[in-house]
Amino acid sequence: METTCICGDPETSKNHSFGAVSVPIYQTATFAHPGIGESTGHNYTRESNPTRDELEKTVSALEGAVDTVACTSGMAAISLMMELFDSGSHFVCTEDLYGGSVRIFEALEKKRGFSFSYINTADVEAVEKAITDQTKALYIETPSNPTMQVTDLAEMSRLATKHGLLLIVDNTFLSPYLQNPIAQGADLVVHSGTKFLGGHNDTLAGFLCTPIKALAEQIRYLFKTIGSGLSPFDSFLVLRGIKTLSVRVERQQENAMKIASWLKEQKKVTDVYYVGLPEHPGYEINQKQSRGAGSMISFRTDTEETARKVLERVKLISYAESLGGVESLITYPMLQTHGDVPVEIRERLGITETFLRLSVGIENVDDLIADLEQALA
Template sequence: MDFSTLCVHGCSKRYDTTGSVSVPIFQSATFVHPGVGLSTGFDYSRAQNPTREYLEQTVANLEGGADAIAFSSGMAAITTLMEIFSPGDHIIATDDLYGGSHRLFSHISKKNGLTFDFVDTTDVQNIKKCIRNETRAVFIETPTNPMMHVTDIAAVSKLCRENSLLLVVDNTFLTPYFQRPLQLGADIVVHSGTKYLGGHNDTLAGFIVVSDAALAERLRFLSKTTGACLSPFDSWLLIRGIKTLAVRLERQQQTAFRIAEWLSKQDKIRKVHYPGLPSHPGYEISKKQTSGFGAMLSFETDSKETAHRILERVSIIQYAESLGGVESLITYPMLQTHADIPQQEREARGIGECLLRLSVGLEAADDLIEDLRQAIYGGKANV
């Protein structure tokens, strides 16, 4: 079945007899037992809820996984994932990592006895050098947030299998529409469902998707026990958002490519980071392992003043955190998403006062380019 059809129709399971086209919101905390020792399959919504189950089966189908588990946020998903590890375990992670993940690993997971090496995973040899007896997993983002570095998932998977390590891939930027890490050898995929899967900047959600049923059962126990489950209403919002995932991403990617090309020609823009540009170091790997380049890009201005001027003058594009919605958002990573990373570390990775991150929405490409033009050079936008 085509991916677009899967997005619209989700999973085949139905939970009511009314013929409702829209999946019902089962806004119930608990469910009646039909008898002693009997269950409808649903007992308490922290453990499972029909609306959430429909969403989870849909996401599992899209990623080609054995199971998917929905959480109250992307960080709740990653926090629960860290519970499969024990004190003393070692994890190798991408160095250019979303600031929230870096904050969790550096301040919470380390406190709980885990150790980390943050390396440039675009070179598999950097990962290989860090493997030791205590290493249990490799955690990568590709493309990374915010520098858009690309890691060869299949190559890292091969290394992980040779060393009996789990491979975790954060697939938030590309979603299963453009990239399916499980098919490339990953064991676990995580998402901030808040972003493209939801697609409308109106709810928080997170997912863990796995290829192994035994690992799924272990994670479901942790999810039920720690309790960061996704509510029925938020599950319904994600179901609705996923229905348009394919068409949204196609349009957003087309616009992002036009903007990336336009920015590349501006004298006040020093560098554009977008995997869809042939000049990008990860372009060939992206073509090999993805079906598209996505709608996220970052760019470096010629000065801090230019960066601030853009943030303060854009009118259609909105200066706000988050990404992946129908509205275009521009972010200042050093003050927002990556503010908690020590300055020296942050700047060594290129996240400085001239770097801006742009999430391209569904507005007309010409309008967005004109908005950027007037913000960079001044003058009234012709929109």
């Protein structure tokens, strides 16, 4: 995995012009034809571009996919994916989804006649009960955003096969370095490449991967038709980020475990949600299907006043949306990432005024703990 992060597809990366070690940025909109009916393999960047191709092949290698498309954002990748389905389709989804996913699903309910059932997908029986004759796919986030629920992907694959459904997994939180849903039976994998894959909070990107050739062909046709392809320069930035994915994630995960353990001991913290803690209800399943717990922590404070004080007093940690970068970020999900989720659903999930989400970076862990300590004081 570490070598794939660096080298990607050896056949592609070893054939750069002039022996360039880094992928060149092919900042061109169009490509000349050698002759009538002939092509260099690229015609127009909306359809394909050599820089983006290398990124897509690298992500395919990391996820075990036959093909991947790189989009302008994670939401663009989800939008593209939903074009695979006909009007009237029903989806069974993890109840605790990224708020942007819920927002686009609500829009599609109105415009396309789609319907969505939000279920605790850790409960296999509840998932099966939610499947109807109109159900076309299971849409899973594990760990979920932001309450860190864990879903058994092998069980979801079993249900998908039994009922003739597609299994879709958002793998943003763990990245392909720690979890490979395709190996667990997923048919489609989506990523916000802005997060761990890019890793530096400096560019937006999204990915849609599949191990199924027929699906890959459909996706490629929609991709070039809709025009959601990532630019050559942004493709270069994400490729550069992936080269350090393994070392970044290892350091972030190490820091997260220390911070989660420290948070457990704080009087003003009532609950800590981190899948690397043995007491987490999804610990064993996550251990079974992944290679680590990642670096996303959520925690609950004793009062709303404490939560707001933390957000306003952190100095090293930034109060900002997003996650997965080298910088540590803290977020107020009820106002930010999940602001569009109906209040009654948020409160049922526990995303309240006292709930905070922390994306742990690669800073010195003692400095991060000291920052949290002074903010909680």
